[in-house]
Amino acid sequence: MDTLSTNKTAGDPWLLTPGPLTTSATVKAAMLHDWGSRDCAFIEATARVRARLVEMAGGGDAYTCVPMQGSGTFAVEAMIGTLVPPAGKLLILVNGAYGERIARISRYYSRAHATLTAPEDRAIDPAEVAAALAKDPAITHVAVVHCETTSGVLNPIAEIAAIVARAGRLLLIDAMSAFGAIELDAAAVPFAAVAASANKCLEGVPGLGFVIVRKDAIAASAGNAPSLSLDLHDQWQAMEKNGQWRFTPPTHVLFAFDRALDEHAAEGGVAGRGARYRANCRLLIDGMTALGFVPLLPAGLQAPIIVTFRMPADPRFDFQLFYDGLVARGYVIYPGKLTVADSFRIGCIGRLGEPEMKGALGAIRATLADMGVRDGSPEPARRAAG
Numbered sequence: 001m002d003t004l005s006t007n008k009t010a011g012d013p014w015l016l017t018p019g020p021l022t023t024s025a026t027v028k029a030a031m032l033h034d035w036g037s038r039d040c041a042f043i044e045a046t047a048r049v050r051a052r053l054v055e056m057a058g059g060g061d062a063y064t065c066v067p068m069q070g071s072g073t074f075a076v077e078a079m080i081g082t083l084v085p086p087a088g089k090l091l092i093l094v095n096g097a098y099g100e101r102i103a104r105i106s107r108y109y110s111r112a113h114a115t116l117t118a119p120e121d122r123a124i125d126p127a128e129v130a131a132a133l134a135k136d137p138a139i140t141h142v143a144v145v146h147c148e149t150t151s152g153v154l155n156p157i158a159e160i161a162a163i164v165a166r167a168g169r170l171l172l173i174d175a176m177s178a179f180g181a182i183e184l185d186a187a188a189v190p191f192a193a194v195a196a197s198a199n200k201c202l203e204g205v206p207g208l209g210f211v212i213v214r215k216d217a218i219a220a221s222a223g224n225a226p227s228l229s230l231d232l233h234d235q236w237q238a239m240e241k242n243g244q245w246r247f248t249p250p251t252h253v254l255f256a257f258d259r260a261l262d263e264h265a266a267e268g269g270v271a272g273r274g275a276r277y278r279a280n281c282r283l284l285i286d287g288m289t290a291l292g293f294v295p296l297l298p299a300g301l302q303a304p305i306i307v308t309f310r311m312p313a314d315p316r317f318d319f320q321l322f323y324d325g326l327v328a329r330g331y332v333i334y335p336g337k338l339t340v341a342d343s344f345r346i347g348c349i350g351r352l353g354e355p356e357m358k359g360a361l362g363a364i365r366a367t368l369a370d371m372g373v374r375d376g377s378p379e380p381a382r383r384a385a386g
């Protein structure tokens, strides 16, 4: 692959965040045109993007892809609101803010639901899912987040999918922060639908999400959605009829996404993209650990997407100063979102490679030195002992 370091516009910071994230110059350049919504090139690009996403998920003929205008949450909401019928009941597996958001969507839509909750620093236990399904025959669908971006924890999606399939229920996956970098193959992970967006591991620009869905499931969902703009069935029907979007499409975003998918393929698809992110994650964790920082998650639960670090104990450490010092040096990180521990997060995804991760670690060392912090350990009094 061509060098990554020419990929942002000069003067822009590197985004070590869970999205929007740093995109390549060529993805940004793909937007420098205007298209009408009935433009042949646009209709063809829409069809091409849909087909490539189904293929990426190992979907084959049984699946289709329905893109949806908006951020990732719009796609998740369209998936839940359209596929869970008014008479259905959704079991939501919650170990972070995005699982909670699915519960919130269910409340807005007055869909019957139950939650199975695990702490934010643990994965969902498949055995508990099996028990919950055995106990409540009213449950028709199960929703799970593949990588819970709140902490960066990876849920055991294959085990959960097998249990849900064996119990005869339908699985809906929010794979927003994993899709394109962590394998999700419909043949190995039987799912009814998976929602993701253009602007995470697929390295497009923000503005559209999509749902890869079994054709039989979407065909059976007519009339379910209480929302017109987020009616996935209606969007699907329109696209099948004439290849067009129902309402103003995000033309520029779609062309940038098409280009981003070219670059994803050129990097070796999901395996190649995942390998770069794993290398980024390893560099980050090794470099931060050398500075005394402690990741929240054990290695076995950590997805190579975003890493949560516990807040240092040194009273001279001030997160706002730390954040601002990194921005001044050209790197943007992310505050924590956890309730279990005071923390901050650093992303491994986007058009970033070894030079950028090393650059970020250099900026972190310099910023800590400015603050007079010699140790990022979350345990107090380690310095006093020496």
Ligand SMILES: *Cc1c(COP(=O)(O)O)cnc(C)c1O
Pocket (backbone or CB within 6 Å): 018, 019, 071, 072, 073, 074, 076, 098, 145, 147, 148, 149, 174, 175, 176, 177, 197
């Ligand atoms: C980013 C993300 C979303 C969607 O967030 P938006 O801000 O609506 O794009 C949903 N689920 C997960 C797990 C995410 O990481």
